[in-house]
Amino acid sequence: MKKISYFLFLSFLLPSFKAMAAVDFQSALQLYKDKHYEKAYEAFLTLADSDYTNVDYNYYLARAAFFVKEYNEAISAYERILIQYPNNARSKLELGRLYYEMHRYTEARKYLNDVLKTDAPQAVKNNIRYYLARMDQDGEKPTLNTVKATLLGSVFYDSNLNYSPESDQMILPSGSLKSAADIGAWGSEQMLVLNHRYENPNKQSYAWLNDFVLYNKASPGNSEYNILYGSYSPALSFQHDRWTLDAGVTVDGMNYGKNPYMMSYGISPKATYMPNLTEYFTTQFRFLKRDYQTNSTKPKDSKFAQISTLYQKRVGPLFSWYGQAVLERETADAAPTTLVNVDYHQLGLKAGVAYLLPQNLTLSGTFGYQDKLFENVDRLTKNFGGGDVNQHDKRYYAEVTLSKDFAKNVTAQLRASRVHNDSNLSVYAYQKSLYTFNVMKRF
Numbered sequence: 307m308k309k310i311s312y313f314l315f316l317s318f319l320l321p322s323f324k325a326m327a328a329v330d331f332q333s334a335l336q337l338y339k340d341k342h343y344e345k346a347y348e349a350f351l352t353l354a355d356s357d358y359t360n361v362d363y364n365y366y367l368a369r370a371a372f373f374v375k376e377y378n379e380a381i382s383a384y385e386r387i388l389i390q391y392p393n394n395a396r397s398k399l400e401l402g403r404l405y406y407e408m409h410r411y412t413e414a415r416k417y418l419n420d421v422l423k424t425d426a427p428q429a430v431k432n433n434i435r436y437y438l439a440r441m442d443q444d445g446e447k448p449t450l451n452t453v454k455a456t457l458l459g460s461v462f463y464d465s466n467l468n469y470s471p472e473s474d475q476m477i478l479p480s481g482s483l484k485s486a487a488d489i490g491a492w493g494s495e496q497m498l499v500l501n502h503r504y505e506n507p508n509k510q511s512y513a514w515l516n517d518f519v520l521y522n523k524a525s526p527g528n529s530e531y532n533i534l535y536g537s538y539s540p541a542l543s544f545q546h547d548r549w550t551l552d553a554g555v556t557v558d559g560m561n562y563g564k565n566p567y568m569m570s571y572g573i574s575p576k577a578t579y580m581p582n583l584t585e586y587f588t589t590q591f592r593f594l595k596r597d598y599q600t601n602s603t604k605p606k607d608s609k610f611a612q613i614s615t616l617y618q619k620r621v622g623p624l625f626s627w628y629g630q631a632v633l634e635r636e637t638a639d640a641a642p643t644t645l646v647n648v649d650y651h652q653l654g655l656k657a658g659v660a661y662l663l664p665q666n667l668t669l670s671g672t673f674g675y676q677d678k679l680f681e682n683v684d685r686l687t688k689n690f691g692g693g694d695v696n697q698h699d700k701r702y703y704a705e706v707t708l709s710k711d712f713a714k715n716v717t718a719q720l721r722a723s724r725v726h727n728d729s730n731l732s733v734y735a736y737q738k739s740l741y742t743f744n745v746m747k748r749f
Contacts, residue, residue: 331362338366343373354383361387365623368400377404387623393666393711395424396623399583402437411441423715423748425456427618429578429586432543432550439505450505455749458497466738467491467531493525495742503543515541515552534561539574550578556594566599570610585619596636606648607639624662631655647697649681666711676701684731700728715748 334349350367357363368383381404384397391397398417405414418434467489502516516538523533541554557571572594580586592612598604612634620626631654638648653676660670680697705723712718721742729735 335366338370341373343370346370347374347376351379358386359390361390361623365397368397372400372404377408380404390664391624391662391666393424394623394662395421395426396583396620399426399430399434402434403583406437406441415441423454425748427586429550429580429588430583432545432578433580433583435505436545452503452505454501456497456499457747457749458495458499458744460495460742460744461492462495462740462742463490463492464525464738464740465490466736467493467525467528489528489531491525491528491531493523493528495521495523497521511546512542512544515539515543515554517541519558530563532561532563535559541574541576548580550580552576552578556592567603568596568598570594570596572610584621585617588616590614605638605640608636608648609639610634610636625659627657627659629655629657647680647682647684650678651681652676652678668707668709668711670707670709672703672705672707674701674703695731697734698730699734702726702728717744717746717748719744719746 330349331353334346334353337343337346337349347367347370350363350370354360354363354367364383364386368380368387371377371380371383381401384401384404387394387397399421402414402416402418402421405411405417415438418438422431422434498518498520500516500518504514506512506514517540519535519537519539521533521535525531535558537556537558539554539556541552544551544553552575554574554576555572556574557569559569560567562568572592574590574592574594576588576590578586578588590613592610592614594610596606596608596610598606612632614630614632616628616630618626618628633651633653635651636648654674655676656672656674658670658672660668662668676699678699678701682696683694684697703723703725705721707719707721709717709719719742721740721744723740723742725736725738725740727734727736
């Protein structure tokens, strides 16, 4: 009976211990948020001593230790995180900053250059270059020219090849009539992205950027849906304090099937503000002239304007999220035709989350909504006696991705997405599922 009573006593006591640990963590976290770094450092030091494998304990211990200049303790905490998550770019970035503050530039360069090789946001990479430019070890001059490349190969299954999804880089054509049966098909994609950066040798306040993209999509037996796309985007990039301004232009072209489909060119300035290393804001304007390349699509020649705003936030060492809003409008050069709809305005909203798992795995999800209203009466509906109706589409989509990082900057991805397009005109409504396996190599 005594043994049973003792067991029951421990059973009731164990949840209490867990609750106390949770309260201790929340209290320590509040101290950190209130910028009481000395007290937060002592609190997280105690928590980390109780569990050296707890990533949150180590992360906030390292952050608090940085502010109280306990650099060696901070380094140890970040290294414990890297033991479990060897490719954790955030920990490598913070280690680079720590070694920079300690004037240990060899170690600082190692970790900061490791982050430059990842797919970290451009705002973060600009911040890294700020540190690298200020390190002058043994008279070493900063690198003026840097070239980065990403090569992607993928295999996909598309349940409805008739309707290709729109991307942020290009507008893909979609069918004007829904087929009697959706075309489900396998295919492959290849993409090469090249990023060249030339630093001003006299001042590090600006740089010259050259970005190239080459993309190919092919589906055996469905060559009329194949896509070949290329773009070139040069920009003069200015950096001041926490701001980066890219004064850029863009030119691109696309083949759809066997024939040229569209070319566009214009300006694409972008401003980025990075208040700290855990968050940033980016706003980009795009003003493009679109020239369609065939007689049947020539009436779609237009002017395209878009403004997009992105906010990304990292919460702790493993979790991040972002939100994006996009407003765009396209206006035909000529008067509306009896064949195609051109003039429209659209609002797009997107949100995404990502969580870093053990074994260099990342699980991410994206959710989006687009509201697109054409400004002229739908010509197809009117020609077939459907009356004067403006096409109005509401598009919903969701995507889940599981990524695995391997050695030598290789990443494999499994991705599943679902698109549902509602329209007040049933001929434009559609649904589709897309499953993709990607392999990426960064150079």
